[in-house]
Amino acid sequence: MSWQVVAYDLFSVLIYPGIIFLVALALFYQWVDRRVYARAQNRYGPHHTGPRGLLQPLADLIKLLAKEDIEPSAVDKMIFRAAPILLLTLVFTALFMVPISGTSAIVSFEGDLIFLIFIMTLFAILAFLAGWGSTNRFSLVGGMRAALQTLGYEVPLAVSLIGPAILAGTLSVSNIVAWQAAEGFWSILLNPLGFGIAIIGIIAIIEVVPFDIPEAETEIVAGWQTEFSGRKLGLLRLAHDLELVFVSGLVVALFLGGPTGPIPLIPGIIWFIIKTVIIVFIIGFIRAQFARFRIDQMVSGSWKYLVPLSILQIIILQLYLMI
């Protein structure tokens, strides 16, 4: 392998579209999310830090990284220290498989869609571990709820994400994007139900209202994040923002054609940002309109309504492919 190839790989992993670019994007999406949420509530949201408040998430992150890091004496030290780092690593691993600047991602292989669904389950398992390791009653309840919520959203989300894969005849996210670019149409046209279910599922993954049951502030303080402070909390928040980039990027790649668009002159990254900001806007708007569901409502509702609807979507796709 020549040094140019190594240098290019390092550049694409570390800088663009790798870690530094993704962190900047994550902070930007947190700002978009907070502004949309505030405007829907007739507020302004952060707008005194930097131009229009753009630097507010960065200020929060730096402040948390520089704060005292308290480790309560009762916590399980290994889990407590490892959880934020593991969560951040998992999100970066998942993000490397989402096409961001061109039709192919940094890492792609046949079957990486299944791998991504598996990683999304691990987010909830890590939340449960973090809650368990904190040995705090609020953290424990939050972790339990995070694990229980997985039972609700995981199956319909996985089935609805498989829809575009059936259409494209491949299980690789990059190949699905390439197929949509080649065919010249977005799979949301045949997958409207699947798109709706995927939006509901990703809201449950990133744990915001109406599915913020694991960190319900009015009931269980801050859920499984209660005991985390200082730089551990900063890393958790950064991981949460990166999850937002990841899930919106995944939905864009599968349903909305990924980083390609009708006007070929505009580069792929611009299309990616436009489409994902639309998804973040939808999530922020839903966050402002709804109240929190109870955990039993969430689980039974998703098994009663979302699972049959997602299977109906698959049946429709199969009928379309047979015609």
Add this chain to the structure above:
Amino acid sequence: MDIVKWSRVKSPWVFHFNAGGCNGCDIELLAALNPKFDIERFGMILRGSPRHADVLLCTGTVTRQIRDRFKRIYDQVPEPKFVMAFGNCACSGGVFQKCYNVHEGIDKVVPVNMYVPGCPPRPQAIIDAAVKLLTALQQS
């Protein structure tokens, strides 16, 4: 410019603790978070857990019952931390001065950085107090 100091000034997260008040101050505090005054403009968010907070915002005179719990909450806030005494009761005991069951004010139990008098103080007063606190922090 010191970037850590800048970030501290720009994002003070608030934890709200009621140490035996009558809820008047708490309602004024919530008004400061709501659309009309919206202190999230300055980066202030209300957090549920003291482990996440920078500013401990206390209302009410400290009753003997809550004193130990209050001290424990104070210890749970990570450094650097600031305490804001909100309302007459929190500043000096207010109308409950010389009662048998209260400590007269927050500063008898934990060190206080900023006093906001009033019964209850207006939401503008909390913004004013926050600005003074952060200005002092910036100049330190």
